[in-house]
Amino acid sequence: MKNIRNALGTIVVLVLSIIQVAEAKPKEKFALVIHGGAGTILKKNMTPKKEAAYRAKLEESLKAGYKILSSGGSALDAVEATIHVMEDSPLFNAGKGAVFTNAGTNELDAAIMNGADLKAGAVAGVKTVKNPITAARKVMEETWHVLLAGEGADKFAAEEGLEIVDPKYFYTERRWKAIQKMKKNEQKKYGTVGCVALDKDGNLAAGTSTGGMTNKRWGRVGDVPIIGAGTYANNETCAVSATGTGEYFIRAAVAHDISALMEYKRYSLIKASKKVIQKVGKLGGSGGVICIDAKGNIAMPFNTKGMYRGYIKSDGKAVTLIYKND
Secondary structure (H helix, E strand, C coil), rough: HHHHHHHHHHHHHHHHHHHHHCCCCCCCCEEEEEEEEEEEEEEHCCCCCHHHHHHHHHHHHHHHHHHHHHHCCCHHHHHHHHHHHHHHHCCCCCCHCCCCCCCCCCCCCEEEECCCCEEEEEEEEEECCCCHHHHHHHHHHHCCCEEHHHHHHHHHHHHCCEECCCHHHHCCCCHHHHHHHHHHHHCCCCCCCEEECCCCCCCEEEEEECCCCEECCCCCCCCCCCCCEEECCCCCCCCEEEEHHHCCCCCCCCCHHHHHHHHCCCCCCHHHHHHHHHHHHCCCCCCCEEEEECCEEEEECCCCCEEEEEEECCCEEEEEEEEEEC
8 A cells, every 4th residue: 555655646746747847838038139330340449448348338238128128028118228328328329429410510310119010210310319219219109200300309309308418418529539530531430329129028129329420411311210221120020220321221221121031031030131231231331230030039240340239138148249250
């Protein structure tokens, strides 16, 4: 009898273990990818202190988004919070670190898109909004428009209670010296910050923010606030944020083209994004994209010497990359 009881006990334990395994939920998948601009970023031109500063800010940005995603927050919230960190840093060409136009002003663009319903919002040429990415989200959620520009966008942001700053807030000595140097050589320099995310509910979102192009003229607007060019998200395919010479990204409809190749030709995320960046290169443009699909796969192709970038997945490990061979 004792042996029978022991055998029955073992069977009960095994059955309970099988039930527990069957009832266990699959591990929740979420991830977030960022970029801080692409260009001629060479290790030989980077001091250890400067590199450490960039990596620290990239990691801070990743962790801001991870905190939201890991607690069940939305991809939209994670994208906005992540971009806030980079907009508030003078290291990147967005928000506080925005470059100067040919007229010596700072004009900022931003866009955000929700992959669940294809809703999007954007602002272009704003001069007083501290965090343009939030203004873009307000356009998406509080109006039936997609893109507001110039003084109208600044006024809208103020009416919505966003933090408004004196245009002098965007002045940094580094950017001012850059515009003086470039005016002499008639050069242009670009940069952008962006984020794409997948949340626990399987929703995708993308956001991008920029100060535009150094020495830009005549109210120039690049690809960032153009939905389908520099920013795009669709739960059926992927979320994309771009950085580079915006005119080429507009002409190639980069962000949407990646999504279209996945939807209509069934390309993988990596194959689609690489093909589109190659197309940009053939047109004469330079830059890159960050992408994430509904399965949590990520891609970060670029055709420049470097791109500030990074990602974090559900394991919580933040990975930051700068150079082409990282």
